[in-house]
Amino acid sequence: MAYELHYWPMIQGRGEFVRLALEEAGADYIDIARRDDDSGGIAPMLERLSDSTNPRPPFAPPFLRDGDLVIGQTAAILLHLGPRLGLVGASEPDRIWTHQLQLTIADAVDEVHDTHHPLGVDLYYAEQKPEALRRATAFRRTRIPKFLGYFERILTANDGTRLVGADLTYADLSLFQLVDGLLYAFPKAAAAALRDAPHVKRLHQAVAQRPRIAAYLASERRIPFNEDGIFRRYPELDG
């Protein structure tokens, strides 16, 4: 049975980390809200979120349906999919380490979101531009180099091309997405930080060239980055 992914259809957002894993594995999945026919749209997602008959409802999108199981939280979805898609090692130390890296990537993603919404999600960006500038400045100067420097250290201590072991994991795919998003949102700051993180830069390029990922990125299934998502290009925030 096909996996069902439930997520907002107009943005990459947190759902993209799940989409990339499913695409790399060539998994049979349905991006429910993006179906072409009349069954598409976000109504099924909203229904499942408010479904009072489900004793284990997700808190928010994205969530994945795998048979009877409905799993929310991006990192938990990848924890579940990793072994099933062949995107994590077999040993328990490898699995917990891969998950730890995923959670650190998730932290970085949260901080990206806060650069344009430091006062909260109930206000538009236009209502918090001076505050966003202060937060984004600190993020550019100290946090982008810190996160990318950390992953550079991990790659260097491994084989230079993968975060964990010899085979691609979902954490590699997620690091690709983090870098791709930073290059979109903060092209100047990200390019500068990547000069000091050459292995991270090469991983980003190598993942983009994997046959299934390249086909995905060139397809209409890959939603372009835009200013409703997590990674937003507001040039004033890039210094």
Added chain:
Amino acid sequence: MAYELHYWPMIQGRGEFVRLALEEAGADYIDIARRDDDSGGIAPMLERLSDSTNPRPPFAPPFLRDGDLVIGQTAAILLHLGPRLGLVGASEPDRIWTHQLQLTIADAVDEVHDTHHPLGVDLYYAEQKPEALRRATAFRRTRIPKFLGYFERILTANDGTRLVGADLTYADLSLFQLVDGLLYAFPKAAAAALRDAPHVKRLHQAVAQRPRIAAYLASERRIPFNEDGIFRRYPELDG
């Protein structure tokens, strides 16, 4: 061999979620930075963070050493400890669901932190008070009720006393800590929200009365809440 917990010694912070699990289980552990003798302090933690011989270093505290394994990220630590401490069910659906709840609690904790540091951690609270007030107002009005309402729904759909199944899990302990922190930081707003979440309120009280947790909370091992931690009492932010 005893577990080694590495975390800042002056705050509950994210380490507290790990401490509560270890305490409830009566596990043999050493809170490294809080040892009474000359071997205490944060030097061992900082050394491990910068240890270039560890190919799998944590990004930040807290981290746990379990034999040869060093695990960072609070939720990953609990994922590892859960089965070992008897604080998670045996089935895979129970485990992924417990983890999903933990990640949602972690999201709430992140949002608490942002109420006093909306512009970032490189500035003091005193330098971002107006912005903190705006962020905290939205957090109080919409986010506290949303998070507590979600957990109320989960508890009600389960047995009314536990988040998952019939036995206590690390997610129950973490929900206790979230509620305890909200009652410290936002006493008025949290009390109001708990009136609409009676099962959450009772879970908080019941966990506090468990023998090992009660002994822990009464001991010097429990660091008092303070204004260097995640949950800070700034009365102006409680409306």
